[in-house]
Amino acid sequence: xxxxxxxxxxxxxxxxxxxxxxxxxxxxxxxxxxxxxIARIYVLMRGKGRNVNDRWIKMVNENPAxxxxxxxxxxxxxxxxxxxxxxxxxxxxxxxxxxxxxxxxRLRENVxxxxxxxxxxxxxxxxxxxxxxxxxxxxxxxDFAASCKKAAMIHVSTCYVAGTKDGFIPETIAETAPNxxxxxxxxxxxxxxxxxxETEAENESEETVRTLTEEVVARLExxxxxxxxxxxxxxxxxxxxxxxxxxxxxxxxxxxxxxxxPNTYTYTKAxxxxxxxxxxxxxxxxxxRPAIVESALSFPFPGWNEGFNTSGPLIYLAGTWFRxxxxxxxxxxDIIPVDLVVNGIxxxxxxxxxxxxxxxxxxxxxxxxxxxxxxxxxxxxLGHRQHLRKTxxxxxxxxxxxxxxxxASDPEHVLNVSNIREVVFQxxxxxRHGRPEKIPREWKDEAESLAKSGDKAQRKLRQxxxxxxxxxxxxxxxxxxxxxxxxxxxxxxEPEFRFQPEDIDWRQYWxxxxxxxxxxxxxxxxxxxxxxxxxxPAVPFEMLEGESLAPIPNQAASEAAR
Amino acid sequence: MSESNTxxxxxxxxxxxxxxxxxxxxxxxxxRAGMRERLxxxxxxALAAPIFxxxxxxxxxxxxxxAHLSYRDISEDRVVVLxxxxxxxxxxxxxxxxxxxxxxxxxxxxxxxxxxxxxISEIMEGVRPHLRYVDDxxxxxxxxxxxxxxxxxxxxxxxxxxxxxxxxxYARKHEIDLERSVAFAGHGPDLLLLSSVGQPCxxxxxxxxxxxxxxxxxxxxxxxx
Numbered sequence: 001x002x003x004x005x006x007x008x009x010x011x012x013x014x015x016x017x018x019x020x021x022x023x024x025x026x027x028x029x030x031x032x033x034x035x036x037x038i039a040r041i042y043v044l045m046r047g048k049g050r051n052v053n054d055r056w057i058k059m060v061n062e063n064p065a066x067x068x069x070x071x072x073x074x075x076x077x078x079x080x081x082x083x084x085x086x087x088x089x090x091x092x093x094x095x096x097x098x099x100x101x102x103x104x105x106r107l108r109e110n111v112x113x114x115x116x117x118x119x120x121x122x123x124x125x126x127x128x129x130x131x132x133x134x135x136x137x138x139x140x141x142x143d144f145a146a147s148c149k150k151a152a153m154i155h156v157s158t159c160y161v162a163g164t165k166d167g168f169i170p171e172t173i174a175e176t177a178p179n180x181x182x183x184x185x186x187x188x189x190x191x192x193x194x195x196x197x198e199t200e201a202e203n204e205s206e207e208t209v210r211t212l213t214e215e216v217v218a219r220l221e222x223x224x225x226x227x228x229x230x231x232x233x234x235x236x237x238x239x240x241x242x243x244x245x246x247x248x249x250x251x252x253x254x255x256x257x258x259x260x261x262p263n264t265y266t267y268t269k270a271x272x273x274x275x276x277x278x279x280x281x282x283x284x285x286x287x288x289r290p291a292i293v294e295s296a297l298s299f300p301f302p303g304w305n306e307g308f309n310t311s312g313p314l315i316y317l318a319g320t321w322f323r324x325x326x327x328x329x330x331x332x333x334d335i336i337p338v339d340l341v342v343n344g345i346x347x348x349x350x351x352x353x354x355x356x357x358x359x360x361x362x363x364x365x366x367x368x369x370x371x372x373x374x375x376x377x378x379x380x381x382l383g384h385r386q387h388l389r390k391t392x393x394x395x396x397x398x399x400x401x402x403x404x405x406x407x408a409s410d411p412e413h414v415l416n417v418s419n420i421r422e423v424v425f426q427x428x429x430x431x432r433h434g435r436p437e438k439i440p441r442e443w444k445d446e447a448e449s450l451a452k453s454g455d456k457a458q459r460k461l462r463q464x465x466x467x468x469x470x471x472x473x474x475x476x477x478x479x480x481x482x483x484x485x486x487x488x489x490x491x492x493x494e495p496e497f498r499f500q501p502e503d504i505d506w507r508q509y510w511x512x513x514x515x516x517x518x519x520x521x522x523x524x525x526x527x528x529x530x531x532x533x534x535x536x537p538a539v540p541f542e543m544l545e546g547e548s549l550a551p552i553p554n555q556a557a558s559e560a561a562r
Numbered sequence: 563m564s565e566s567n568t569x570x571x572x573x574x575x576x577x578x579x580x581x582x583x584x585x586x587x588x589x590x591x592x593x594r595a596g597m598r599e600r601l602x603x604x605x606x607x608a609l610a611a612p613i614f615x616x617x618x619x620x621x622x623x624x625x626x627x628x629a630h631l632s633y634r635d636i637s638e639d640r641v642v643v644l645x646x647x648x649x650x651x652x653x654x655x656x657x658x659x660x661x662x663x664x665x666x667x668x669x670x671x672x673x674x675x676x677x678x679x680x681x682i683s684e685i686m687e688g689v690r691p692h693l694r695y696v697d698d699x700x701x702x703x704x705x706x707x708x709x710x711x712x713x714x715x716x717x718x719x720x721x722x723x724x725x726x727x728x729x730x731x732y733a734r735k736h737e738i739d740l741e742r743s744v745a746f747a748g749h750g751p752d753l754l755l756l757s758s759v760g761q762p763c764x765x766x767x768x769x770x771x772x773x774x775x776x777x778x779x780x781x782x783x784x785x786x787x
Contacts, residue, residue, distance in 0.1 A: 375639065375709060378595060382643045389647070405595040507639050 002491040008350035010037040013110040015151070017092060017141055018117030019043040020055075022306050023156065023293060025065045027115060027342045029300050032069055032084060034496065035346075042107060044090045044097060044118075052089045053543055060541045062534040064521070068300045070537040077537075082544045092118055092137030097144055107148070113349050114153040116141045123263040123470050126245050127252030128196055134268035135189065135275065142276045146283045152352040153285035154345060159334060159364050159482040161270035161289065163261040166479050171360040171486045173273050173287065178260030185274035192255065192271070199251045203244045212236045212243070262473035277359075286357040288348050290341040291334035291364030291482055292474075295517035297509065299339040303517025306532070310474070311335060311376070312522050313467045315515060318377060318406035319384035322420070326411035326468055327475040329374035332366040334482055336501060337509070344487055344499045351490045358489065364482035365501040373475055374408040379507060381405040383515035411476060417468060421461040428454030568742045570668030571729065571755065574679035574686070574701075576748035577765040578661035578693060580786065581653060583629050583680045583702075584611055589648050590641065591632050599635075606632040622751040623722025626680050626702060627715055633682075634713030638706050641684050649688035657692050660785035661765070664746060665695040673744065674736070676700065678755070680721040700728075726754025733758075746783075747771070756780065 014031070018024040031038055045052050060066050060081065073080045088107070090099040099107065118141070120133040138155060145153040162169040163178025177183040202208065216235045217227040225231065249264070256267035273287050295305040305312075311333065314325060327333075344363040351357040365371060385402045392398035409416075431451040435444075474480075487499045524530035575582050584607065591603035610628045617625035633641070665675055677693060679686050679701040686701040703716040718724060733740045744761040745752075750770030756762035757778070764775035764782045775782050 375637065378637055379639055381595065382639055386643060403593065407596060507642065511643070 002493050003347075003350050003354070004493040005346055005350055005497050006035065006037065006494065008353060009035045009346075011039045012112040012353070013040045013042070013107075014038065014349075015042040015044065015088075015107060015111045015114045016117065017044045017097070017115070018119065018156070020045060020059060021117055021119075023290070023338060023341060023345075024115075024117035025059075025063060026296065026300060026304070026338050027117065027345055028085075029065050029069055030339070030342050030346070032081070033072065033299075034494075036080075036084075038084065040110070041085050042088045042111070043085060044088050044092075044099070046091045047089055052087055056087045057541060057543060061537060063306075064533065064535040065300045065304060065306075066541075067535050067537075070535070070539075070541070075539040077539070078542050078544050081541065092140050093132060095140055095143065097140050099144075104144075108144075108151075109149055111148050111151040113353055114141060114145045114148075114151050115156070115345060115349060116153065117156045117345075119156070119269065121265060123265045124249050124253050125264060126248040127192070127199075127255075127264055127268075128248055130252055130264045130268045131192060131196065134265070135192075135272050138272040139275060139279065142280050142283060142285065145285065146280050151284075152349075152355075152357075153283060154349050154352055155273070155276060155285060155287050156345065157269050157273055157287050157289045158266060159289045159291040159362050159480075160262075160266045160474070161273060162480060162482075163259075163266060163270065164473055164478055165260070167481070169362070169480055169482045171289075171358065171362045171483050173277055173359055174270070175274075179258075181259065183259070183274070185271055185278050188259075188271060189275060195251050195255055196248070199247050200244070203240060203247060208243070209236065209240070212239050215239075263470070273360075284352055284355060284357075286348050286352045287360045288341075288345055289360060289362045289364075289482075290344070291336045291362070291366070293338050293341050294335050295337060295509075295514040296339045297337040297504065297513060299342070302513045303520065304338070305514075305517045305521045307522070310471065311514070312518050312526065313464075314377075314471065314475070315380045315383070315518060316523060316527055317464060317467075318380035319388070319401075321401065321404060322417060322464065323404060323406050324409040324413045324415050324417075325377050325406050325475070326413075326416065326472060327373040327377060327408035328479075329372065329408050331373050331475065331479050332370055332481060333373045333376055333474060334364040334366040334480070335371060335376070335514075336363055336365050337504070337513075340499055340501060343497050346497055347487050347490050347492055347499060356490070358486040361486045362482045362484045363487070363499060363501075364484050365504065366481040367484045368502040369504045369506070370481075371506050375506070376510070377406055377408040379510040380515070381407075383511050386511065387515070387519070411468075411472065417461055417465045421458055421465065424454050424457050424461065428458065567737050567739055568673050568744075569676050569733070569736070569738045570665070570671075570673035570743065571745040571747075571759065572661070572665065572675070572677045573745075573747035573749065573752055573755070573765075574677050574681065574693075576768075577746045578658055578665070578677065579653065579656050579679075579689065580658055581656040583626060583682075584614055585652075586648060586681060586685055587629050587632050589652065590636065590644055593640075593644050593647075594636060595640070603632045603634075603636075621722055622680065622749060623719040623724065626719055626721045630682070630702070630704065630715055631713045633704055633711040636711050638709045638711070641682070641704065641711065645682070645684035645688050648685060649692075653685065653689050654692045657689070658785060660783075661746075662694065664765075665693065668744060669695045674698065674738065676732070678720055678725070700732075721749075722751055725752060726758045729755055729758045750774075 016024060016028060019028050031041060070077055088099055088103060090097040096104050118137055120130055145151045165178050213232060213236050216232050220227040252264035256264050261267035292310045294311055295303050317325060341363045344361055348361045388397050388402035392402060428451050431447045435447050492498050525532040572578055588607045591607045592600055594600045594603050614625040614629045669675055674697045675695045676698045677696050681701050683701050683703045686699055690696050690699055702720050705712045705714040705716050740758055741760040743759040745756050745759040746763045746765045747756055748766045749768050753774055762780050764771050764780055766784055767775055767782060
């Protein structure tokens with residue numbers, strides 16, 4: 001029997017975490033646009049030193065995702081939101097998500113569904129931060145859900161929890177690590193905490209302090225400063241803190257790789273899924289795993305995207321003079337538009353509230369609309385071609401760079417980024433140290449200027465190399481197809497909420513939606529040192545006086561009314 | 563049969579557009595991804611040119627098959643993007659005003675305007691808006707497998723002696739009175755197409771068609787602009 005999402009969400013109370021993230025914001029706007037009969041959405045927001053309400057107002061007024069809401073409601077938006085949204089200050093760092101007791105009690109009583117979109121998406125962060133956000137944070141949400149009177153929970157994870165595997169990835173929570181080793185999630189959680197403690201202890205060890213001190217003293221002396229105790233200890237302290245972040249990131253990556261995950265992100269996300277299953281067997285919950293979440297197909301508007309994403313750096317590279325993208329022809333890169341992911345969250349949310357849910361829902365495209373990476377690379381090259389032919393800065397860009405097609409190629413290709421960087425390094429070194437002594441002063445100046453450009457190019461190439469290394473497991477090393485069938489078990493009445501990746505026309509999406517979206521919303525801040533474009537509504541949203549915590553609708557009354 | 567059930571058939575190449583399939587194939591070849599591929603396919607197109615020239619007087623279908631071999635392994639995505647470019651940068655400037663005038667007049671006379679082209683659908687659909695009066699477009703279609711062109715054309719291949727047979731089938735399907743219909747073409751293999759209608763006209767004809775048109779006493783038109 002098909003489900004009507006309008007009916008399922010009518011009068012429901014939903015707690016949203018990660019509402020300021022890319023997926024969370026689209027979920028929130030879609031809920032307000034398409035499910036206006038939802039009783040209440042509680043948006044958990046961290047203060048981050050600013051008043052939570054200010055951040056909320058700024059987000060609603062300036063973030064382009066909210067544009068359709070402004071356009072639909074105009075001057076009435078403030079009232080519309082006040083009646084439906086309550087901003088709840090809190091963080092996932094601690095138990096009860098740091099929500100004030102009285103508010104928490106109210107939520108425990110009323111909430112029907114918790115949508116946990118929160119999480120850290122950096123691939124190799126400081127492992128303490130990853131644990132705090134992706135593991136402990138998820139446990140705090142699950143713990144809160146378990147303490148609620150009737151709440152079900154949907155936990156947004158990632159398809160890539162499958163780790164470095166090849167083949168068809170089913171919609172189940174694995175009981176082993178990707179390397180095949182049996183994994184007790186509780187024991188692994190303890191081990192991870194031990195790794196953090198050991199790494200902290202190692203960073204505080206006498207040997208580390210001695211090595212750092214010797215380095216600092218040598219450096220100070222080389223620069224002609226007297227290595228006073230105050231100066232040395234201050235610098236050592238700073239270096240120790242910096243080193244700790246680095247070794248913590250490395251420790252997480254090492255453990256992840258040891259067990260078969262490509263990075264700390266996927267490792268901690270996988271562990272969170274496993275731990276929730278083990279620790280909360282009676283909690284009505286499900287996991288929704290998106291693949292690589294990218295620009296919107298149509299909602300909030302075509303091409304909407306923000307922040308860091310996976311295909312962005314690859315697409316950016318395809319528009320530069322660098323041609324050889326390390327990618328294995330025929331391997332899929334599982335891209336899924338954000339609005340399809342959000343549709344999936346709504347469907348899975350309805351299913352879990354009804355108690356008819358599956359353990360895992362994967363929202364990817366590789367199973368139903370296969371997009372090989374070589375096609376993606378060519379589409380990116382063609383997209384840049386179209387763009388540069390029209391808007392190239394000069395004739396070189398218009399005539400040559402536009403035709404400088406990026407190709408999917410072997411990482412060992414002779415023109416790979418590492419070899420190019422080496423050539424640039426050698427040329428720079430020659431310009432600085434190997435040039436003949438007796439040359440005119442102007443030539444020397446010119447050589448120095450070129451060498452400086454070489455330094456700059458090297459830095460950029462190193463960044464590119466790092467990005468490519470990061471994505472290599474997905475673009476070259478592994479062939480993964482994520483099953484995405486579980487959502488089909490819940491046919492939906494409303495066509496606008498359906499999850500149908502097979503309807504994606506990749507060429508149209510890539511050239512008319514995704515690439516223009518990246519150019520407008522992501523590249524300026526990430527690669528061009530520009531401010532990201534913001535939205536300015538005709539009538540700004542404001543939190544109505546006394547309605548930042550608007551009265552909760554009487555549930556019994558609203559149920560009776562229904 | 564009503565007055566409106568007549569048609570004006572136009573062979574695009576030479577009549578409406580001053581450019582042929584070889585130019586398009588050469589453009590596509592020169593814009594392939596990677597220098598090696600560009601050189602290889604451009605060379606292939608260059609080799610196909612004399613074969614196309616010789617076959618063009620007789621069996622244009624075979625000539626078209628040879629000319630389109632250089633499309634082999636090009637992705638559908640690239641064909642679509644390059645076709646758009648080709649139309650914008652080159653082909654729209656090659657549309658013959660005199661040909662457009664002919665179409666305009668035929669339209670005014672109540673004919674259904676049918677354009678028959680040897681060009682591939684990706685290009686011809688792009689040029690269609692510039693031809694303004696087209697009711698029906700019949701052109702060649704590339705065969706694709708896994709989004710890559712195989713270098714083959716899908717049947718029926720436009721351009722050969724099958725044109726007359728195709729025309730009769732088309733007339734039957736659309737209830738067109740061929741006796742009251744007109745056709746404009748310029749190549750030898752279009753003879754059967756022209757002889758199937760009541761009012762044929764040779765436009766910028768090649769050697770074979772010019773000879774036949776003179777013998778049959780068909781009108782001959784010459785224009786370049």
